[in-house]
Amino acid sequence: MKKILILSLLILFAFSVFGDKLLIFRNTGIISKELPWTENFKFSLEKDQSVIFIENAEYYSISFPAPEDVAFRIIGNNEKLHEAINGRVKILNQNPLIIEDTFNPAFIYYFDNNLKMWCKTEKENLNKLFNNKILTAKKIKGLILISTPMKWDIVYDMKDDGTLYATYKISGRLNQEYDTILINENFTQTSKPQIKENYYSKSLAMERPVENYDIPQLINESTIINIGKILPFNGDFNKVVSLGKIKKYEDIQYLTFDFYSGSIKNRYLDVLRRFLNSKENGLGVPLISGDFRIYTKNGKTEFINKVSKLTKTSINDYAEINLGKGWNVKADIILLNEYRTKDYIEKTYRINLTNSSTTTKKFKIKITGYSVNLENIKSNLNNIEKKVFGDYIELFGVIKDKGFIELKLKENIMSY
Numbered sequence: 001m002k003k004i005l006i007l008s009l010l011i012l013f014a015f016s017v018f019g020d021k022l023l024i025f026r027n028t029g030i031i032s033k034e035l036p037w038t039e040n041f042k043f044s045l046e047k048d049q050s051v052i053f054i055e056n057a058e059y060y061s062i063s064f065p066a067p068e069d070v071a072f073r074i075i076g077n078n079e080k081l082h083e084a085i086n087g088r089v090k091i092l093n094q095n096p097l098i099i100e101d102t103f104n105p106a107f108i109y110y111f112d113n114n115l116k117m118w119c120k121t122e123k124e125n126l127n128k129l130f131n132n133k134i135l136t137a138k139k140i141k142g143l144i145l146i147s148t149p150m151k152w153d154i155v156y157d158m159k160d161d162g163t164l165y166a167t168y169k170i171s172g173r174l175n176q177e178y179d180t181i182l183i184n185e186n187f188t189q190t191s192k193p194q195i196k197e198n199y200y201s202k203s204l205a206m207e208r209p210v211e212n213y214d215i216p217q218l219i220n221e222s223t224i225i226n227i228g229k230i231l232p233f234n235g236d237f238n239k240v241v242s243l244g245k246i247k248k249y250e251d252i253q254y255l256t257f258d259f260y261s262g263s264i265k266n267r268y269l270d271v272l273r274r275f276l277n278s279k280e281n282g283l284g285v286p287l288i289s290g291d292f293r294i295y296t297k298n299g300k301t302e303f304i305n306k307v308s309k310l311t312k313t314s315i316n317d318y319a320e321i322n323l324g325k326g327w328n329v330k331a332d333i334i335l336l337n338e339y340r341t342k343d344y345i346e347k348t349y350r351i352n353l354t355n356s357s358t359t360t361k362k363f364k365i366k367i368t369g370y371s372v373n374l375e376n377i378k379s380n381l382n383n384i385e386k387k388v389f390g391d392y393i394e395l396f397g398v399i400k401d402k403g404f405i406e407l408k409l410k411e412n413i414m415s416y
Contacts, residue, residue, distance in 0.1 A: 020032065020033050020034070020178060020179075021178055021179040021180065021181070022150075022174070022178035022179070022180045022181070022230070023180075023181050023183060024150050024151070024152050024170060024180060024181070024182050024183065025183050025185055025186060025187035026151060026152065026153075026183075026184065026185060026186050026187075027151055027186045027187060028147050028148070028149065028150060028151070028187050029147065029148045029149070029150030029151075029172060030052070030145050030146070030147055030148070030187070031049075031145070031146040031147075031148055031178070032143065032144070032145055033143070033144045033146070034142065034143055034144075035140055035141060035142060035143075035144060036141065037139070037140075037141040038137075038139075038140050038141070039138070039139060040136075040137075040138065041135075041136070041137040041138075041140045042134060042135065042136050042137075043134070043135040043144075044132050044133070044134060044135075045062070045132060045133040045134070045135055045146065046132055046133075046148070047132060047133065048148070048149050049133070049146055049147060049148045049149075050146065050147045051135060051144070051145070051146055051147075052145045052146065052147050053143065053144070053145040054137065054140065054142075054143070054144050054145075055141070055142035055143040055144070056140065056141045056142045057137045057138065057139060057140040057141075058137075058138040058139040058140075059137070059138050060135060060136065060137035060138070060140065061135075061136050061137075062133050062134070062135055062136075063133065063134045063136065064133055064134075070121055070125045070129060071121065071122075071125075072112075072119040072120060072121040072125075073119065073120045073121070074115065074117055074118075074119055075109065075117065075118040075119060075120050076117055076118060077117065077118070078118070080118065081109060081118040084109070084118075084120070085099075085101045085109065087101055087102055087103035087104075088101075088102045088103070089101060089102065089109075090102055092108065092126070093129075096110050096111060096112075096113065096129065097110065097111045098110040098126070098129060100123070105123065106122065106123055107120055107121065107122060107123060108120070108121060108122075108123050108125075108126060108129075110129055147187075148172065148173075149172055149173075150170065150171065150172030150173075151170075151171050151172065152168060152169060152170045152171070152182050153168075153169045153290065153291075154166055154167065154168055154169070154288055154290035154291075155167045155169060155290055155291045155292075155293065156287075156290055156291065156292045156293065156310055157293045157295065158246070158273075158292065158293070158294050158295065159295045159302065160295050160296055160297045160302055161245065162245050162246035162247060162248075162249060162282065163242060163244075163245045163246075164242070164243045164244055164245070164246055164283065165240055165241065165242055165243065166216075166240070166241055166243050166290075167238055167239070167240045168182060168225065168227055168238065168239045168240075168241075169236065169238050170182075170230070170236065170237040170238070170239075171235070171236050171237075173233070173234045173235075174230065174231075174232045174233055174234075174237075175232055176232055177229055177230060177231050177232060178229065178230060179228060179229050180226075180227050180228065180229070180230045181224055181225065181226050181227070182224065182225040182227060183222060183223075183224050184216075184222060184223040184224065184225075184288050185222055213226050213227065213228050214226070214227055214228070214239070214241040215241070215243065215285055216243075216285050216286045216287070216288060217285070217286065218286055223286045223288055227239055243283060243285055244282045244283040244284070244285070245282045246275050246281060246282050246283055247280075247281050247282045248275065248276070248281055249273060249274065249275035250273075250274055250275070250362065251271050251272065251273055251274070251323070252271070252272050252274055252361070252362040252363060252364055253269040253270070253271065253272075253326060253328070253329040253361050253362065253363040253364070253399070254269055254270040254271065254272040254322065254363070254364050254365075254366075255267070255269045255270070255331050255351070255363065255364070255365045255366070256270075256365070256366040256367075256368065257333055257366075257367060257368075258367070258368050258369065259345075259347065259367060259368065259369035259370075259372045259409055259411055260369070261333065261335075262335050263332075263333060263334050263335045264331075264332070264333040265332050265333075266330055266332060267330060267331050267332075267333070268325045268326060268327070268329070268330055269325075269326055269329045269330070269331060269363065270322055270323070270324060270325055270326065271322075271323040271324065271325075271326040272320050272321065272322055272323065272364065273294060273306075273308075273319075273320070273321040273323055274318055274319070274320050274321075274364075275318070275319055276316070276317075276318055276319075277313050277314070277315055277316065277317055277318070277319050278315065278316050279315075284315050284316075285315065286313075286314060286315060287310060287312065287313040287314075287319060288312065289309070289310060289311050289312045290309070290310055291307065291308075291309060291310075292307070292308050292309060292310040292321050293306070293307050294306040294307075294308070294321070294323065306323045306324070308321045308322055308323055308324070309321070309322075327356075328355055328356050328357035328361060329353060329354065329355050329356075329357070329361055329363065329399060330353070330354045330356075331351055331352065331353050331354075332351070332352040333349060333350075333351055334349065334350045334351075334352070335347065335348075335349055336348040336349065336350050336406070342413065343412065343413055344410055344411060344412045344413055345410070345411050345413065346375070346408070346409070346410045347408075347409050347410075348406065348407065348408045348409075349406070349407045349409065350404055350405070350406045350407075351365065351404060351405045351406075351407070352402075352403075352404050353381075353399045353402065353403050353404065353405070354401070354402050355399045355400060355401055355402070360398050360399065360400045361398065361399050362396070362397070362398050363396070363397055363398070363399055364394060364395070364396055365394070365395040365396075365405070366392055366393070366394050366395075367392060367393045367395075367407070367409065368391065368392045369391060369392065369409075369411050370391060370411060371390060371391065371411055371412050372390075372391065372392065372393060372409055372410070372411045373388065373409065373410045373411070374386060374388055374393050374407065374408075374409060375408040375409065375410050376407075376408040377395075377405065377406070377407055377408070378405070378406040379397075379403065379404060379405040379406065380403050380404060381397050381398070381399065381403040381404075381405065382397075383397065383398075384396070384397045384405065385397065393409075
């Protein structure tokens with residue numbers, strides 16, 4: 001079902017805007033071409049490209065031209081090549097080495113490794129030298145989707161003033177510019193088109209185009225980013241955009257343990273960078289999971305202080321980035337009592353917190369389990385906020401110097 005939804009999403013995007021465009025999934029790129037009715041159609045495919053969808057054609061086939069089919073004339077060694085080309089040249093390929101005479105672009109020159117000589121042939125034979133595939137179609141019209149090796153990722157940079165940048169990192173190769181949409185899904189092609197297979201399909205056009213350039217948005221339960229036009233490249237293409245300026249964020253102490261844990265001594269708490277992903281807080285966009293770099297200032301110098309991961313965060317949810325172990329707050333988790341029956345397990349924990357800092361620290365404690373319930377809580381800390389979610393419990397509070405929290409937890413034993 002997921003594969004069908006992804007292909008449907010792909011086709012909808014392809015129809016949403018006229019003209020050639022590029023749709024990049026996390027693990028592959030899809031070139032989308034919209035064709036007028038054409039009696040006989042030929043298109044060159046690179047060796048690592050594949051046809052994945054043709055909307056309407058009487059038939060189509062994919063053939064593999066051989067380099068030995070190329071008619072050529074032997075030029076000779078480098079000196080003979082220099083005599084044959086008096087103008088500027090353009091390198092079209094490195095292996096095999098192929099160059100073009102810019103003053104006579106109808107012909108190309110390539111070095112034949114078997115003959116150890118330069119040869120000359122018509123430029124129309126370029127695909128045969130590259131050993132590219134040829135897509136041939138009869139009475140074709142509409143959409144063609146072609147997969148090409150590409151991938152993308154995202155890296156976030158959060159500056160000290162709260163400005164959040166996203167870098168879209170695209171890897172692969174493009175020979176021409178395309179209007180490009182990034183899709184936060186993996187694309188899996190289950191089968192390849194058959195040679196000369198009759199293929200006919202119809203799809204409905206998308207009612208609204210993808211707008212809001214460079215900002216993630218939700219379409220059909222998938223996150224997409226319209227990054228506009230990207231230029232030809234071979235290797236990496238990066239685009240940096242500002243997603244907004246977070247007005248309020250905080251770093252809080254964080255402790256997590258499981259219902260089935262025993263006693264734990266002298267554990268430093270982690271630090272969480274936490275902020276609300278809302279428009280009111282300066283953001284309010286779907287946040288895709290990715291690497292997250294946090295900057296801090298020392299005087300006038302701003303530098304990367306922490307590198308972590310951001311998990312998928314919806315609009316109006318809290319984003320939490322674990323920054324690793326802190327230096328100020330420690331915890332002792334003591335198992336005071338454990339009682340078991342055939343139906344449930346009951347445990348009592350005491351959490352002793354110690355803050356060595358001169359400032360009061362906010363903290364979050366998360367207890368995980370299968371169906372854990374909070375039966376009772378005691379503490380000498382004021383205003384402990386508790387949230388019970390079924391498979392985990394969250395506690396929020398503040399610690400000035402020392403304090404304790406005593407928890408009575410209960411979990412039902414699952415019977416199958």
